[in-house]
Amino acid sequence: MTKYFLLPILFTVLSTCTTDDPPAVEVSTPPVIDTIPTATDNVGTLQGSWRSVEDDKSVLRFEGNSMIMSYDGSDEESGENFIVGPECPGSPPAGTGDPTGRYISVPDADLCYYIIKLTETELELSFVGRGNTLRYRREG
Secondary structure, X not given: OHHHHHHHHHHHHHHHOXXXXXXXXXXXXXXXXXXXXXXXXXXXXXXXXXEEOOOOOEEEEEEOOEEEEEEXXXXXXXXXXXXXXXXXXXXXXXXXXXXXXXXXXXXXXXXXXXXXXXXXXXXXXXXXXXXXXXXXXXXX
């Protein structure tokens, strides 16, 4: 008889228990930081003087939006305006435009370079159309 008496008590205790899952713990994930440089980043990093690795007399200087080439200490009278963008303006679209702004275009001189490497101390450019690579190290 006591078995039957305990059965309603056990049923009452078990019915008050819930089967809900424990509260979910929120896991915060750190935000993803885009490490792909933008055109603005590249323009900023380009600023300053760069000396050619192959020819010590050749210097390339970026001041604002001007690109100034000099050889053996003699500057051109004025720098050429340059634009950093996803492709070479005036070129037929090849469908390979780089959204990170890795092309340096000098529209007035009809020149275009692809930035192969750009760090605080090194600059490597590929002359679009010729394919030769120009290597520079930051001065100072």
